[in-house]
Amino acid sequence: MKFLQSLLGKTRFAVRDGLLCRVSGLRFFNVSAEEYSKRNYANNVAEYNTVLGSLNAQRRMFLLRDVYDDMMLDGVKPTRDTFHSLAVGSMRVSKMGDAFFYKDQMKTMGLVPDVAFYNFLISTCGKCKNSDQAIQILEEMKSMEVKPNVQTYICLLHACAAQGRIDRVYAIVRDMTAAGLGLNKFCYAGLIVAHKNKTPFTDDFDAKVIEFVERSKIWTSVETDSANAENVMMGVSDEELYNLPTADYVNRRGGFLNRQFTAYHTAFNAAADFKNLTDELLEMLSKEKKTPDIYIVVQVIRCYCRAGDIDRGLQYFDDFINSGKGNAAELYVTLAEGAMVGYTEKGMQISQDTLVRMNERNFFMNSKLGSELLLMAAGEKTGGYTNANYIWDLMRARNVYPSLAAVEAYYQGLKDRQIPQDDPRLMLVTQMYDNLRSRFR
Template sequence: MTLLRSISGASHRSLFLRAIGRRHLASTPAPAPAQAEEYKRRNYANNVTEYNGVVNSITAQRRFSFLLRDVYDDMSLDGVQPDRDTFHSLILGSMKGARLQDAFYFTEQMKSMGLVPDVNSYNMLISVCGKCKNSEQAIQLLEEMKKYKVKPMVQTYMCLLNACAAAGRLDQVYAIVRDMTAAGLGLNKFCYAGLITALRNKTPLPDDYAAKIIEFVERSKEWSSVEASSETAQNVMTGVTEEELYNMPTAEYINRRGFLNRPLTVYHVAFHACADLRNVEVMEALLDMLKKDGKFPDTYIVIQTMRCYLNCGDIDRGWQTVDEYLKSGRPPVPELYTTLAEGAMIGYTPTGMQIAQKALEDMNSRNFYLLPRQGTDLLLAAAGEKTGGYTTANYIWDLMQARKVTPQLPAVEAYYNGLKEREIPADDPRLVLVKRTYENLSSRFRGRRPN
């Protein structure tokens, strides 16, 4: 419990673990009785089981910034031999945190100890390649599996397909689909989602991308219920959903009750692509398809519909989408307001900035608060305003300060630079606080371990 309290109170980097105290090597003589309590306090784990618990706790709390490497380093200092479960948990944490170098570092350490990664570990390695848009390494991993005689499973090919899709390698995705079909493997919704993602990320954008998105959504309705899920017991036990493993845009919302209708995965990816590509025509065609299928747009689809209108500069339709959602009696969610605010700020028109601030005020009045990432994204967007009173950026900063939440460095830097461009006295309390925050963040992250 002492360890878990330490984890929950940690703020950053290895200070989290190093502050516990200097590690005692396994070769260090046993402490005298009078020192036993101090020794216990400084050594937060003493054997492989306890260290595995530390890794799992960090992963569950999604505190990935360097902590997994710190724990592994401390295991080495203590002379504790990692086991297969240790490496599996380390690779899992690296995947969830999109820490590509860490994932491959732990894999090499694992192999150096004579342990060959199993198929689930390779699936996670391919997945993290997808998160980091490194399709070449993902393909090499499949070749490495052959070398070590690790038999791929359906899930492996799905990971590889979506890793290639993230990099926009449409031809490679088509090739994987052909191989799966030739091997008698049914194509499920994640295959079609991957095809749409590949279209979205292909550079230059294919001329027929709009027709293809519609085609893939239609064809996805034919997928067999036998292929409905490729989740393994291992994934279920470690809390990895297929959406997270395949890097679906809905991954972070899976556990939000009433937010997602999971069978609509292909629709989710298609609507997300339309919003990114600013294609209202295809988006509205998808809404008609959904209606003909007797389906109702879930909250995620409503938000992507709003994003599409806003990204195209149609603030009125974006606002109308929110209004219709709220009038329908469905429960409001903070993403409605943050999406409206961020989209309204595109172009920094006076009307758009007013709508953005009104959306955030409405959100605040409902006792919703900005999560660190949401606040960071909004502050970064609002900080780009070159004219006007900077009221929206100031309001976002104040909302985060009220909850003692610090935005990430890029947002703070942009906000600080924006304040300096305005006629604000050097001793202004807001400017002084933002400057101090910027300097503290700059100092803290200057020597970070790259990944």
């Protein structure tokens, strides 16, 4: 009886908010069939699969679980394609719990997960840095008589590399070699990632990175299978499946990413994090008479700025822009953010000048790039807070909303400067901060 009372109490609020179906599965059908058909966004499994695919394409993965719940309430039985879309969405937002929930649901409905679905699960484990669970998935595949393919082993390799488990990574390489599978560029990229994430840091890191980059130039073309075509249809690139740092830039055009440089991309990313090895990698590219793409240039600028050599980062930026080999907002954002490291007077001025140049080129600064810049600029404890104010104004001029973390840092920075409460800027920031805080917390 107490349960029913609590359910009825929740239902009262759910009706008010229009969320009754989230409480107990009850739905009101006191409207005409025509009116109900207008409200319902899907009527069969094909339409639900289309909705799931659309949400994945729009990167609105937070709605996938709601769509699945609606399918269950409507009595629509999911298909294998349904669970593939749900697994891809869980992988992209690193929700390992949801991924395993869909696997259990799949089995409950009499569907045996196939190799593509298991690959998505292993990739999700890699994003969550849980190599133990990834290895258990491989064992489950064997017990379910699902034959692993090349992508399975590479996903597992990268899942172990994410935790710096070099021992497991080399064991996977030995298994692949024993099975007659060649190592491709993604395998060598995984080896670089494994050494980068190894703790404690190994003394032979530089030598290993150079070795793997050299060996990747003669990588063996491993046999592909139907899973690759399916991933392409679902919009999942190899870089995304293996959790490479270039996953967000694969579809960029204008020379942003040369996919033949996969091992170089991973190496330059690691070099920027550790603030070394960049010059050696650039020399290797020069000997091959190859031009760095925009992603590599971004990593080089990031490395120089993180190492405290802002002048060199600025010079490399200017040389690349003047060469006419490419241009992108990320180049300006990287230099502007890197120049702010340490919040020196010179660095802050270079950062502001770079932002002005970017604005003059009419480059669009999206929410992600703007939030990263604002979060960095908001950390300035002294000075006129000019950079943070300028970044805020740029975003507001384009009606771009920063993240909660960026707005909170900017709000605290303004409060620390004892700005009057009736200041228009502070009032606007306070309003946005309160709205975001109530929405996301």
